[in-house]
Amino acid sequence: MASSVLSLPSATPSASLSSYEINKGKLNLGNTSLCFNKEKTNPFIKTKSFGRISMVLTSNVSRFEGITMAPPDPILGVSEAFKADNHELKLNLGVGAYRTEELKPYVLNVVKKYLPIEGLAAFNKVTAELLFGADNPVIKKQRVATVQGLSGTGSLRLAAALIERYFPGAKVLISSPTWGNHKNIFNDAGVPWSEYRYYDPKTVGLDFEGMIADIKAASDGSFILLHGCAHNPTGIDPTPEQWGIIADVIQEKNHIPFFDIAYQGFASGSLDADAASVRMFVARGMEVIAAQSYSKNLGLYAERIGAINVVCSSPDAAGRVKSQLKRIARPMYSNPPVHGARIVANIVGDSALFKEWNAEMEMMAGRIKNVRHKLFDSLSSKDKSGKDWSFVLKQIGMFSFTGLNKVQCDNMTNKWHVYMTKDGRISLAGLSLAKCEYLADAIIDSYHNVS
Amino acid sequence: MASSVLSLASATPSASLYSHEINKGKLNLVNTSLCFNKEKTNPFIKTKSFGRISMVIASNVSRFEGITMAPPDPILGVSEAFKADNHELKLNLGVGAYRTEELQPYVLSVVKKADKLLLERGENREYLPIEGLAAFNKVTAELLFGADNAVIKQQRVATVQGLSGTGSLRLAAALIERYFSGAKLLISSPTWGNHKNIFNDARVPWSEYRYYDPKTVGLDFEGMIADIKAAPEGSFILLHGCAHNPTGIDPTPEQWGTIADIIQEKNHIPFFDIAYQGFASGSLDADAASVRMFVARGMEVIAAQSYSKNLGLYAERIGAINVVCSSPAAAARVKSQLKRIARPMYSNPPVHGARIVANVVGDPALFKEWNAEMEMMAGRIKNVRQKLFDSLSSKDKNGKDWSFVLKQIGMFSFTGLNKAQCDNMTNKWHIYMTKDGRISLAGLSLAKCEYLADAIIDSYHNVS
Numbered sequence: 001m002a003s004s005v006l007s008l009p010s011a012t013p014s015a016s017l018s019s020y021e022i023n024k025g026k027l028n029l030g031n032t033s034l035c036f037n038k039e040k041t042n043p044f045i046k047t048k049s050f051g052r053i054s055m056v057l058t059s060n061v062s063r064f065e066g067i068t069m070a071p072p073d074p075i076l077g078v079s080e081a082f083k084a085d086n087h088e089l090k091l092n093l094g095v096g097a098y099r100t101e102e103l104k105p106y107v108l109n110v111v112k113k114y115l116p117i118e119g120l121a122a123f124n125k126v127t128a129e130l131l132f133g134a135d136n137p138v139i140k141k142q143r144v145a146t147v148q149g150l151s152g153t154g155s156l157r158l159a160a161a162l163i164e165r166y167f168p169g170a171k172v173l174i175s176s177p178t179w180g181n182h183k184n185i186f187n188d189a190g191v192p193w194s195e196y197r198y199y200d201p202k203t204v205g206l207d208f209e210g211m212i213a214d215i216k217a218a219s220d221g222s223f224i225l226l227h228g229c230a231h232n233p234t235g236i237d238p239t240p241e242q243w244g245i246i247a248d249v250i251q252e253k254n255h256i257p258f259f260d261i262a263y264q265g266f267a268s269g270s271l272d273a274d275a276a277s278v279r280m281f282v283a284r285g286m287e288v289i290a291a292q293s294y295s296k297n298l299g300l301y302a303e304r305i306g307a308i309n310v311v312c313s314s315p316d317a318a319g320r321v322k323s324q325l326k327r328i329a330r331p332m333y334s335n336p337p338v339h340g341a342r343i344v345a346n347i348v349g350d351s352a353l354f355k356e357w358n359a360e361m362e363m364m365a366g367r368i369k370n371v372r373h374k375l376f377d378s379l380s381s382k383d384k385s386g387k388d389w390s391f392v393l394k395q396i397g398m399f400s401f402t403g404l405n406k407v408q409c410d411n412m413t414n415k416w417h418v419y420m421t422k423d424g425r426i427s428l429a430g431l432s433l434a435k436c437e438y439l440a441d442a443i444i445d446s447y448h449n450v451s
Numbered sequence: 452m453a454s455s456v457l458s459l460a461s462a463t464p465s466a467s468l469y470s471h472e473i474n475k476g477k478l479n480l481v482n483t484s485l486c487f488n489k490e491k492t493n494p495f496i497k498t499k500s501f502g503r504i505s506m507v508i509a510s511n512v513s514r515f516e517g518i519t520m521a522p523p524d525p526i527l528g529v530s531e532a533f534k535a536d537n538h539e540l541k542l543n544l545g546v547g548a549y550r551t552e553e554l555q556p557y558v559l560s561v562v563k564k565a566d567k568l569l570l571e572r573g574e575n576r577e578y579l580p581i582e583g584l585a586a587f588n589k590v591t592a593e594l595l596f597g598a599d600n601a602v603i604k605q606q607r608v609a610t611v612q613g614l615s616g617t618g619s620l621r622l623a624a625a626l627i628e629r630y631f632s633g634a635k636l637l638i639s640s641p642t643w644g645n646h647k648n649i650f651n652d653a654r655v656p657w658s659e660y661r662y663y664d665p666k667t668v669g670l671d672f673e674g675m676i677a678d679i680k681a682a683p684e685g686s687f688i689l690l691h692g693c694a695h696n697p698t699g700i701d702p703t704p705e706q707w708g709t710i711a712d713i714i715q716e717k718n719h720i721p722f723f724d725i726a727y728q729g730f731a732s733g734s735l736d737a738d739a740a741s742v743r744m745f746v747a748r749g750m751e752v753i754a755a756q757s758y759s760k761n762l763g764l765y766a767e768r769i770g771a772i773n774v775v776c777s778s779p780a781a782a783a784r785v786k787s788q789l790k791r792i793a794r795p796m797y798s799n800p801p802v803h804g805a806r807i808v809a810n811v812v813g814d815p816a817l818f819k820e821w822n823a824e825m826e827m828m829a830g831r832i833k834n835v836r837q838k839l840f841d842s843l844s845s846k847d848k849n850g851k852d853w854s855f856v857l858k859q860i861g862m863f864s865f866t867g868l869n870k871a872q873c874d875n876m877t878n879k880w881h882i883y884m885t886k887d888g889r890i891s892l893a894g895l896s897l898a899k900c901e902y903l904a905d906a907i908i909d910s911y912h913n914v915s
Binding site for chain 2: 150151152153154157161162166167181184185187188189221256287295301302303304317319320321323324328330331332333334335336337338339340
């Protein structure tokens with residue numbers, strides 16, 4: 001490489017090691033503080049003094065010197081570690097992806113039958129109807145702005161960008177804990193966020209009083225990120241009565257509810273029942289943001305199909321909001337992939353297929369409920385300490401928050417070859433009845449013998 | 452709606468119309484100035500004085516009051532207008548989407564075959580890794596740089612599957628914003644309409660280098676070189692690898708060499724946008740020559756690819772961002788940070804298009820067939836160019852030189868028509884095109900060339 005540089009007669013034999021990079025990195029520190037409403041340095045730039053160096057060998061030093069290696073993704077990295085493990089009893093309870101009893105990925109029957117023929121409008125129509133109910137007044141009155149998004153993440157990101165642009169300075173409140181990628185999304189979108197209490201480790205349940213207090217304490221007009229059903233990672237959902245109180249407080253404080261619905265159908269097995277929280281808020285006349293994903297409930301993980309919905313108080317507002325969501329999407333990816341949209345539109349739009357889907361949904365959620373029961377039974381019978389494991393039954397959806405801490409989770413992996421996320425979350429979708437006893441042994445050992 | 456609010460016993464009967472919105476809008480003005488390196492107000496917020504108003508009827512006023520209607524997209528809006536037109540002679544030369552001689556969309560036969568293979572295999576739809584399908588990333592880099600290219604063998608290319616060209620450009624833009632903050636990007640004047648949006652939203656400051664010369668309807672090479680030279684050291688220079696959009700004007704190989712010289716002198720980073728590989732000359736390899744020239748010189752290069760046009764996979768959103776680095780270690784680090792940008796944007800990319808490309812490029816028989824279809828598609832466009840040129844030359848009695856139609860390359864032709872003339876094209880002749888004078892030859896048939904020639908001659912000579 002050095003020789004090829006020297007042989008270019010027209011090249012000037014000098015180079016500066018991106019000193020501008022460092023200087024401008026420092027300029028950006030000021031920027032970052034304002035953008036994120038926090039005093040912090042730009043975590044991305046490693047500031048080193050390079051200075052200006054004259055070198056003949058320009059091409060040996062990369063412009064990308066200041067770019068460090070990113071840490072492995074905490075959730076997806078688990079699957080990579082699992083793949084590398086050769087132990088025969090290994091179990092992957094990391095990623096929330098539905099598996100059969102044989103622990104194979106499951107391609108829904110309805111999906112295999114279909115060839116794509118529909119367009120995007122058809123998807124947007126059915127996705128809103130699925131969430132709000134086809135006969136919902138907000139749909140009939142055209143008060144919902146719906147835009148197809150890149151699954152849940154992409155849909156959340158569109159809304160985050162809308163918030164950053166039109167509600168600058170407004171904060172998003174997210175549950176503690178929440179899905180790992182929520183913070184990344186709002187950080188990269190430049191939206192400040194803070195947490196509301198949610199998980200109570202003492203009860204392995206909901207800290208409802210803390211949640212309400214924190215939502216009340218937030219400045220008027222904040223955005224409250226709520227999991228519509230099957231909270232990720234805890235599996236702990238508010239009761240209908242609790243949802244009512246949450247809605248009360250949000251209305252009092254003029255907050256905007258922002259639902260993330262990634263598991264419609266996967267919580268109770270019923271698509272309608274799982275939309276109850278969202279529909280309650282909408283029925284009260286509130287303006288609501290709702291992001292949907294079809295990754296889990298239609299198994300379309302890799303197709304990246306979802307939607308962002310904004311329920312507005314008028315069709316005019318909905319029209320304007322939709323236009324601005326499009327304006328955000330265009331410089332991000334121009335237009336969304338059609339393949340998954342066609343599949344969803346076909347299934348939801350065809351009564352026979354839709355019925356079949358409902359049945360498959362019940363089956364998948366049913367398998368998870370059975371696994372919960374088996375795990376609970378195994379834990380209760382094997383654990384002689386009398387610890388109350390009933391939270392496993394009370395929690396809902398793909399995930400269970402075990403209450404295990406990081407060290408205990410490490411024990412799960414290192415000793416038992418059980419892969420899970422370090423926050424104590426296990427994905428029951430990756431568990432078979434056959435493996436429940438093994439898992440119970442592992443959990444009991446980790447809980448009691450490791451601290 | 453009012454009644455539903457009143458009936459909620461627990462609701463507090465008051466509301467504030469987003470005063471914070473306005474106040475924080477003003478806070479953000481400072482933010483925006485710093486971010487964009489320009490003195491400007493936040494263009495998105497309509498600042499009105501609302502103040503705090505107590506209302507019983509909370510739900511009548513939307514939080515989204517300050518959100519105005521966005522203007523229609525200048526390119527996609529053309530198609531909408533075309534659809535609404537009922538005239539029998541109407542012609543859509545707006546969007547750059549390849550059409551057959553019968554002006555129908557064209558699904559490549561290799562794509563049909565690859566799709567069938569996918570269905571037969573019943574591939575599951577599990578998440579791809581953040582960086583995309585490995586098989587796709589491998590073949591896409593090989594297609595662009597050449598399978599035997601040293602940079603690939605030495606693992607010096609960071610390749611991440613992106614959401615077609617736009618998504619790939621956006622990942623790179625975000626990388627620039629994060630790691631080269633303050634560095635400027637230079638884009639050609641004119642360039643594809645969405646480039647500015649991408650870099651604006653990614654908060655990368657940009658400026659333009661001269662490119663199109665209306666006097667010659669050709670390349671303003673001296674202006675281009677001067678502007679690239681004048682840019683601060685270490686700027687990013689956005690180049691169209693082949694088939695420049697919207698002009699159709701590409702530098703010659705000699706000119707590319709000079710461009711590379713200047714970029715090296717100024718320590719700039721070349722950033723290629725390759726959306727038409729195969730569509731320019733008909734040869735996938737030949738169309739990659741500019742990129743390969745820069746890489747052969749040992750330069751670090753960014754290159755965004757799209758398979759929207761050349762494989763007709765428009766709606767699948769399949770492309771890639773490649774960063775050629777001086778070492779494998781740098782490439783690995785860059786790849787990791789591109790992933791970190793992608794994760795909060797869409798988590799991982801869609802699989803369908805990636806599998807099709809991997810199948811087509813990875814299978815020698817299908818790849819050969821693709822090469823042939825590529826030649827056929829590019830060939831049709833060349834024929835149409837020739838017919839259009841012949842029609843213009845024979846019909847135009849004023850002796851204007853229309854040879855630029857033949858010199859330009861790829862899907863598009865910059866006609867040199869101004870906005871009023873373009874309006875005439877549409878209003879009088881029902882020919883749809885973009886207001887910058889660009890026509891998409893991919894949407895033109897031999898049969899319609901004479902009609903188009905009449906329209907262009909009329910608009911050029913009779914309208915100003």
